[in-house]
Amino acid sequence: MxxxxxxxxxxxxxxxxxxxxxxxxxxxxxxxxxxSPRDSAAANGPLSVKQPHFAAKAKRVIFLFATGGVSHIDTFDPKSTDGGRDGNGKEKLMGSHFKWQANQRCGTVVTDLFPHLREQLDEVCVIRSMKSAHFDHTEAAVGMHTGSATFTRPSMGSWISYGLGTVNQNLPSFMVIAPHLPYGGTQVYASDFLPAYHQGTRVIPGTQPIENLVPRSKQQRVQELELGLLSQFNSTHLQRRQDDSNLAARIKSFETAFQMQTAGPEAFDVNQETDATHESYGLKRGETSSFGWQCLVARRLAERGVRFIELVDTGSRPNWDSHGEMKDHIGLAKSVDQPMAGLIRDLKQRGLLDETLVVWATEFGRTPAKEGKNGRGHHGNCFSIWLAGGGIKGGIVHGETDDIGRNIVSGKVDVHDLHATILHQMGIDHTRLTYRHAGRDFRLTDVHGKIIREILA
Structure with a gap:
């Protein structure tokens, strides 16, 4: 033409x-x-790159959340006590249902539920002394994500988006890959009082991860002109309503949606990956709904500059909430073990692990006492999580629980401490990342939080 x-x-x-x-x-x-209507937006837009408070160890976070309450006793903090009773003589204790072994290089122990992940534990810091203030799924899950189980607050991903922006204006700064929502629903990735463009964008595994992502017309230049015209009108409209964050967020969301028409399909197209990479994640070619697909897409999004990526592992329903039978953990673990190990290994091979903070968490652990036939109840007094990369020491264990896995003996870590540490690795002082709302300054860690310096490299 x-x-x-x-x-x-x-x-x-x-x-x-x-x-x-x-x-x-x-x-x-x-x-x-x-x-181009996007030329100035990338440099001056609400998601433009912001400087951290100090030199960051990590550029991005991949947050893996196992909803339902994973048993620490049967995974990362195995206990052998079985058949006895607790100190009150009322509850029958039940030790780990599974055998355990140590990683031969670092000595960290994990049960046979995670044989693939065990091989990567020299890159991992296991925290066995996490504590939740709540025993209810919703409150504990929301608390893990937002730092508050009782009041509506922005999620951790939204705070990081607000604090740092994103290096890729063609993709959202905060993305959540979730086949089903965890307890707490959309609140786990909501922006609440932060500007709405910091809210997580949900991706649903499958053949169409985000609806209407494919352009309706192949005439991209025509669409650019249409949106350019719209952008001019929106800009004029917004100038008269500069304090309307909802309007600004809506405008930004439409801009990002257009940009994603090119960047999104390419980022989600794992068929570009080699057979060896698929095999590493335990992913069959053409499969788009497994946790392996989630993990591989997370690596691709990390490469493309997305700041915070959350993967929600809800199991296949039922989730990890194993009240009646701990053998339910077998299938759940099998679906995530190789993909998580593959993610760590792949990030390391590509030189991305040092600058990517990988965090695996659940809302709470499970009781050392038996419930039902061979199950366990909710237990917030102590449970296990793990971190890898992003300036975290690998091959170590932080914290200790008692002989039966009921209480913390040393190294207690609460959610505020975890959040403060994640922000620190991203170059953010958690006491300085604030937002003025309802007459006072809010922050992710509220008035709490201390950095877990023992685990920092």
Missing amino acids: SATHFSVSRRNVIRSLVSGSLLMPGILSELMAGE
């Missing part, structure tokens, strides 16, 4: 949109000049 023909076509498009009479001369000249 000749330049002259194309110029005429653009004029026809613009005139067809606004009948030739509603367009201000300044807007018309900009569009005719072919100026």
Whole structure:
């Protein structure tokens, strides 16, 4: 197509949109000049890159959340006590249902539920002394994500998006890959009082991860002109309502949606990966709904500059909430063990692990006493999580529980401490990352939180 023909076509498009009479001369000249509506947005937009408070160890976070309450006793803090009773003589104790072994290089122990992950434990810091203030699924899950189980607060991913922005304006700064929502629903990735463009974008594993992502027309230049015109009107409208964050968020969401039409499908297309990479994640070629797919997409999003990526492992329903039978953990662990190990190994091989903080967590652990036939109840007094990469010491264990896994003996870590540490690795002082709302300054860690310096490399 000749330049002259194309110029005429653009004029026809613009005139067809606004009948030739509603367009201000300044807007018309900009569009005719072919100026991209995104040129200035990337440099000055609400998600533009912001400088951290100090040099960061990590550039991004991949947060793996196992909903339902994974038993620490049967995974990362195995106990052998079985058949006895607790100190009150009322509850029958039940030790780990599974055998355990140590990683031969670092000595960290994990049960046979995670044989693949065991081989990567020299890159992992296991925290056995996490404590939750709540025993209810919803409160504990929301607390793990937002730092508050009793009041609506922004999620950790939203705070990091707010504090640092994103290096890729063609993708959201905060993405959540979730086949089903965990306890707490959308609150686990909500932005609450932070500007709405910091809310997580949900991706549903499958053949169409985000609805309507494929452009409706192959004439991309025509669509750019339409959106360029819309951008000019939106900008004028927003200037008269500069304190309306919801309007700004809606405008930004439409801009990001357009940009994702190109960047999104490419990022989700794991068929570009080699057979060896698929095998590493335990992923069959063409499969789009497994946790292996989630983990591989997470690595691809990390490479492309997404700041915070959460993967929600809800199991296959029932989730990890094993009240009646601990053998339920077998299938649940099998679906995530190799993908998680593959993610750590792949990030390391590509030189990304040092600058990517990988965190695996659940909302609470499970009781050392038997419940039902061979199950366990909710237990927030102590449970296990793990971290890898992003300036965290690998091959270590932090904290200790008692002989039966009921209480913390040393190294207690609460959710505020975990959040403070994650922010620290991202170059953020958790006491300085604040947002003014309802007459006072709020922060992710509220008035709490101490950095777990013992685990920092």
